[in-house]
Amino acid sequence: MKFFFLLTLFISCKFTHSPYQVGQQKLLQNETNLSTILRDQALTGPDFKIAFLSDTHNYYEDLRDLVKTVNNNGPYSFVIVTGDLTNHGLLEEYQKTKELLNDLNFPYLVVVGNHDLLSNGDKIFEKMYGKTDFNLTYKDIEFIIFNNNNWESGGVIPNTVFVAAALVASAAPFKILVSHVSLGDADRFSPAQVQSWENLVSVHGVDYVFNGHNHNPEETDFSSAKHITVGSPNKRVYFELIMNSGGLTHKKITF
Amino acid sequence: MFTTPSAWAISYVDNALLQFSGEIGLISVGLEKKMSRYSLGGLYGIVPSEVSGGRVIETVTFRQTYRFYEWSRFDAYCGLNLFHILGLQYQSTNFRDAPQGYYPIGNVRGLFNLGTNLFFKKEEKNSFYFEAGINDIWIVNYLSNSREVNPRDHVSMGMGYKIGF
Numbered sequence: 001m002k003f004f005f006l007l008t009l010f011i012s013c014k015f016t017h018s019p020y021q022v023g024q025q026k027l028l029q030n031e032t033n034l035s036t037i038l039r040d041q042a043l044t045g046p047d048f049k050i051a052f053l054s055d056t057h058n059y060y061e062d063l064r065d066l067v068k069t070v071n072n073n074g075p076y077s078f079v080i081v082t083g084d085l086t087n088h089g090l091l092e093e094y095q096k097t098k099e100l101l102n103d104l105n106f107p108y109l110v111v112v113g114n115h116d117l118l119s120n121g122d123k124i125f126e127k128m129y130g131k132t133d134f135n136l137t138y139k140d141i142e143f144i145i146f147n148n149n150n151w152e153s154g155g156v157i158p159n160t161v162f163v164a165a166a167l168v169a170s171a172a173p174f175k176i177l178v179s180h181v182s183l184g185d186a187d188r189f190s191p192a193q194v195q196s197w198e199n200l201v202s203v204h205g206v207d208y209v210f211n212g213h214n215h216n217p218e219e220t221d222f223s224s225a226k227h228i229t230v231g232s233p234n235k236r237v238y239f240e241l242i243m244n245s246g247g248l249t250h251k252k253i254t255f
Numbered sequence: 256m257f258t259t260p261s262a263w264a265i266s267y268v269d270n271a272l273l274q275f276s277g278e279i280g281l282i283s284v285g286l287e288k289k290m291s292r293y294s295l296g297g298l299y300g301i302v303p304s305e306v307s308g309g310r311v312i313e314t315v316t317f318r319q320t321y322r323f324y325e326w327s328r329f330d331a332y333c334g335l336n337l338f339h340i341l342g343l344q345y346q347s348t349n350f351r352d353a354p355q356g357y358y359p360i361g362n363v364r365g366l367f368n369l370g371t372n373l374f375f376k377k378e379e380k381n382s383f384y385f386e387a388g389i390n391d392i393w394i395v396n397y398l399s400n401s402r403e404v405n406p407r408d409h410v411s412m413g414m415g416y417k418i419g420f
Contacts, residue, residue: 013387015276016411017302019364020340022309058396060403088347088360088392092409096396100403118358119345123309151353
């Protein structure tokens with residue numbers, strides 16, 4: 001009897017060969033959600049809102065509350081999560097965060113964060129969300145989303161050629177850069193690198209620069225653009241980007 | 256004085272282990288020494304890239320168990336596996352170009368487990384063992400998110416065979 005009790009207990013558990021494994025499932029969720037966003041944009045009027053969340057890490061209870069708040073405050077055309085979905089870049093962390101974000105009533109796009117790249121996190125992100133650098137033209141706004149976690153990525157990151165080319169190619173009246181780390185991060189980027197980002201922002205008339213990384217929300221300026229640090233769910237905050245007849249504005253929402 | 260290498264080995268080692276899964280590798284091999292109810296051991300485990308879905312994962316584990324109950328043909332034990340993944344890719348304290356210590360994340364994980372050894376006959380030295388464990392990350396996540404994290408979702412199972420000397 002005791003033997004069968006123990007056997008049942010063990011059989012009900014799963015086999016995990018290593019917490020650091022990547023997994024086999026290829027979801028490419030950013031690509032799927034991009035298609036959904038583009039397909040549904042015709043259904044949205046000229047006034048719309050986009051929500052920005054960030055640095056969910058292992059703040060699972062706060063993230064649950066945040067998802068409920070975003071759903072209640074909608075509708076949003078889509079949601080952008082500006083990175084750090086995990087602490088250690090582990091598959092189970094990615095899966096737990098995805099389980100919570102999937103409760104959003106709106107499609108969402110994910111920016112890669114520095115913690116997401118730890119261990120085998122880069123491979124997991126690639127399979128779960130797809131490319132780290134991409135752009136999206138949504139109505140009058142060009143969103144350029146890119147990886148600028150220079151210490152954790154290896155290679156030449158951020159890919160300034162991609163960002164500059166996307167800005168040059170865009171005919172959209174409004175332009176927004178979205179990354180995980182602030183473009184003005186003095187620890188990670190040299191004064192010359194920060195200066196070149198400032199030049200790029202002013203030359204191309206970028207309207208907003210959104211990032212995460214620092215968990216405290218902040219609203220400042222970066223060159224000629226408005227600079228928003230989104231803040232983490234445990235700070236009980238997220239941001240809205242609002243498009244209406246008055247143009248493009250933003251709002252900090254606390255919950 | 257030991258007369259043969261095997262006699263020398265047997266005085267230090269009581270069991271050889273072959274384990275499947277349990278967070279320390281797809282397959283792990285190791286040795287164990289019994290000291291009354293305590294056992295201490297070391298294992299080397301590997302997850303090939305085809306199974307991990309990415310890079311090869313090599314794990315070294317310091318295994319410790321305590322038998323808290325014994326029946327005639329099986330026992331129950333609790334244990335702690337301290338394991339480390341080999342390779343710079345897995346060392347958060349020294350990750351790529353990040354400054355040393357930028358990530359205050361330990362390079363050793365702890366897996367707390369409960370298990371049982373099953374013997375086919377009384378006085379049998381060889382046994383099958385089954386164990387279920389949860390690692391330190393999900394214990395911490397549970398303690399800080401008890402409303403949202405169910406520890407049962409993060410329990411993993413390992414099973415193996417012990418050859419007694």
